[in-house]
Amino acid sequence: MGEEQATESVGRNGVGSLGVAAELAGEAALARIQKPEPVEGRGPVVRQRDDGKHVPGEPGVWIFILGDMSIFAVLFGVYIVGRGDAPALFESQQQLLNQNFGALNTILLLVSSLLVYSGVNAIRKQDLRAPLLFIAAIVCGLGFVVVKYFEYSQKIDHGLTPALNDFWMYYFVLTGLHLFHLLLGLGVLTLITLNARRAKPGSTRFALIEGGACFWHMVDFLWIILFPLLYLVGE
Amino acid sequence: MLNTKAQMRMAWMGPAAIFVFMIALWPLAGFLPPISPNDSAEEIVNIYRDNTDGIRVGMFLATVAAAMMGPFYATITTQMKRIEGRFSVYAYTQLGLGMLAILLVVIPSYIMQGIAYRPDRDIDPEVIRLINDVAWLPFVGAFVTVSLQNIMIALAIFQDTEQRVFPRWLGYFNIWTALAFCPAAIEFFFTTGPFAWNGIFVFWLALSFFGVWFFVMFFSLKKAIAEQAIEEAALEADAAAAVAAKG
Known part of the structure; x- marks a missing residue:
């Protein structure tokens, strides 16, 4: 979540106002406070298949x-x-x-x-x-x-x-x-x-x-x- | 650790509830297959007259089973809160709708108890048929709370992009079951055929989908609770190690 949110907030930063960016940064910080542990889930949603084929969507x-x-x-x-x-x-x-x-x-x-x-x-x-x-x-x-x-x-x-x-x-x-x-x-x-x-x-x-x-x-x-x-x- | 053990106990109330419900519905009340909306008024009066005690005990146990689903829904809520944190609107909505779904089994059960209470009434059988309709329409077709509950579960899972608690496919699965219950809404228009309340497309499909949904959720819950226990044990070990390093 962290990485993608970061890149997306940069993407929005380009078009949006500074206020929006600040709000997003605040949200991300809040998310970090609430979920501090190193996350060990099943991993990100989008994954590359080993054989190089692509399943549409997920x-x-x-x-x-x-x-x-x-x-x-x-x-x-x-x-x-x-x-x-x-x-x-x-x-x-x-x-x-x-x-x-x-x-x-x-x-x-x-x-x-x-x-x-x-x-x-x-x-x-x-x-x-x-x-x-x-x-x-x-x-x-x-x-x-x-x-x-x-x-x-x-x-x-x-x-x-x-x-x-x-x-x-x-x-x-x-x-x-x-x-x-x-x-x-x-x-x-x-x-x-x-x-x-x-x-x-x-x-x-x-x-x-x-x-x-x-x-x-x-x-x-x-x-x-x-x-x-x-x-x-x-x- | 204690907390995850309590959760596991509450989760097991779910399968117990399903077991009690099947006993109540099948051998006791004799409602599998369900009473047909196409039966004549006299036939319906006879069903309640011939199996009065079976229906009384069966419908009481149905309310017991419905209540036993409460802990199960609360366990889902607890795991959803692991995703959502303190401000957990999806988890609370899911909990509220789950408790309402219980009521939608309890109320029709009591309406049927009302018919079975004095099976030898000397009144127009059509009145009995009307009351039987009032009980069966929601008993089979009250899907709206369940559908919305499933959607709440899905929305929470979609928030969890790292799939810490539940796998992502479980979210799509819940969207599917939410949609799968919707055809039950056509039961109001038909008294016979596949779209009446006892038809393949209403009763049997809803029953099988609820069964599939329930067991998929149960096993996913068990897995999520077990993973939470491991996570907490690791955190405790870390804390103990930190204390030891200080001392």
Whole structure:
């Protein structure tokens, strides 16, 4: 902690006022008073792998991402079983979905993922335009929410509600849970945008940004499965 | 040294609580699988009439088990304070929410005690079904305190960039479980199927995630306490050596 805080406070010193620097120095001193013992932990967060390969973010973030995807895997399994119980019903109800909404949202998310990828690369090159790329990705994500809003309200206007039958129950629960993750993802992207300029490659801050970017890619990936599963799968 | 021994004892209250809770829920009350929200009012009245004493003893033991989680949450708090120091907002929030989570098991248990208290009431079975709903909805679905508690643990761990107390992955693990409980919120909309309170996506997923979360936290806690004991022993040895050098 000590070393990184020191380098970061120097970094901020360049842009910020002297007062901020003094405050930071005070904070660091306070931290030293409260934790005086030589720290013997598991070591710093970002570590180089021996074989020279790089895990995006930090290894821990993958527990979260793979764990979260496994919940969706259970949900997809439950959906497939439910569909197997009433194939005719699901087939007929599926016809009522508007594939254009789904396709448009797929494109929006794919573009946003590409923008996030470019943004992380821009940080790696210390390109100051990185925040703009993340803001563009957020706009795509908001576009997804707007499309979803129109899609939901159209369905509800036609009387297609979760209570109608199993297909609409699954439709609203699956897309709703995905939307919840997407909204969390927008929060994550906002945090990334705010931290993009201060992140140095190899720092903890950069690892957190990479981890957040991976979360956004997961939201995108889940939609790529959800879209064909709900809108396209036939027979 | 005494302090870490006390912590270890309190941490072991956790597994004991889980054991008591499983006994209460499974063989005694017969709530595994849980009462179905899709049962008719008469069926629900019959469940309480046929197994009155099992439900009485089981739901009492459920409150005992819930209370026994108190020391376990307090041990988590103590280890979080090793990270945060004196001004430990995450540790206190975690402690408060943990104690609330206990109440959210105790209250539904007492509501069920109320139904089992006079199982031969001569009233409309629909009323019994309503009271049963009031008990089961929070019994299964009151996840908000637990989710926020997990997030507090994660935030504290993320502060500890040297990973002195807990490994960093445990923070991400807690974020995951916090999110994993959230789908339980759909139980209010369905009385049947995978998203009703007895469905795979609410009851079974929440139960398995709580189980996984609990045991991962328990073993991480044990490790952290053991490391604290070693750290303190080393400090004591240093102090003794310093005194000896002076003398």
